[in-house]
Amino acid sequence: MGNGELEHRELREPSAQAAFSDIASPIVDEAIEQAKGVASNPSAEGLHQLRISMRRLRSLWWSYRPLLDAGENTRQGDLFRSLSDSAGKARDYDILIELLKQQQRGGKALPSEISDARQKALDTGRTVLSNPEMKTILLDALSQATRELAARKDRTPLQTFSDGRVIASEKQLRRRMRRAATVKNSNVAAFHDVRKAGKKTRYLLELFGPVLSGGHGKALNRLKKIQKRFGALNDVVVSENLLRNNASLLAGIADPEKTLKWFRKERERRLRAAAALLRKYRK
Known part of the structure; x- marks a missing residue:
């Protein structure tokens, strides 16, 4: 393939390096908006949706691992996993409550200890994920990866x-x-x-x-x-x-x-x- 043909192909089809920000930015923006929602009106479902966004980001960063610094890529993946785990605790208690209802088949009311634990998990998730620094963390991760990919001389x-x-x-x-x-x-x-x-x-x-x-x-x-x-x-x-x-x-x-x-x-x-x-x- 000659240089002219290669350049023409790159004009028709973006490189993986150039496309990263276009793929990642909407997910990061969505996660930031979801975090705002958690801060103003915390709910287990809202935290669950935020957890899904974190998982999608982690998957995307995994896919770009061959093109990014290995150590930094691992650190960002661990960060997304930690945020995902923080978002999932209250949802876990909701699932437990539903299963207990199945097991008891509409019997006695569930103990207050379980609803209290669920509320504590919800409050903890809200505290972690509504922190204003979360927006900075996500935008920094996006910016750093975008810069690193743009600096690469090769194009895939x-x-x-x-x-x-x-x-x-x-x-x-x-x-x-x-x-x-x-x-x-x-x-x-x-x-x-x-x-x-x-x-x-x-x-x-x-x-x-x-x-x-x-x-x-x-x-x-x-x-x-x-x-x-x-x-x-x-x-x-x-x-x-x-x-x-x-x-x-x-x-x-x-x-x-x-x-x-x-x-x-x-x-x-x-x-x-x-x-x-x-x-x-x-x-």
Whole structure:
């Protein structure tokens, strides 16, 4: 390919380096607006949406890892994960409450200890994520990565880059699926790794969708099914851990042993359902 043809191609198709800000900026802006909403009217759903934005940013930064300083890229990824975790605590208690309602089938009122813990998590998330410094942190992360990419002398066509990073993400997902398929069903960590890898691949397909070569509709549908089935498993695992690791939450439940037994059985049932879907998609 001659220099003239290469220059013409770059005019038609932006480079991955040049496109980064256009992809990342809307997510950063959305996260900043969501943080403002959390500050003025905190809700578990608002925090959940902010958590999704943090996960999307983390996935995007992961995709650009080959083009960014490794140490700084890891630091930013850890930052997004920390913010995501802060946003998710209250949502975890909401899921626990819903599962307890299922277990009790409209029986006794839930203990005040659980609603108090949920409110505390909501307040903590609001305090962390409504901090004015959060806007500065996110804008600094965007600015730094944009400058670093602009300073690179090489240029990678956006489609080539996007295809390659989606393929890398899909390979990681397949490795985790193979591992989960070979471990005992009691190994929830392996299934959780599949869920995380599936989310990352889904986010990348959505972020890079317009420029990817080929169709990915079938892959997206599969990922949504994995996310739903494996997310249901994660819900019961997280809720069970909340109960087991917080004696005060169990204190107000009339029959804690019966409740824990129900969660154990529900976890096993959802593990089997997740394993069945895994077998289906590995054929």
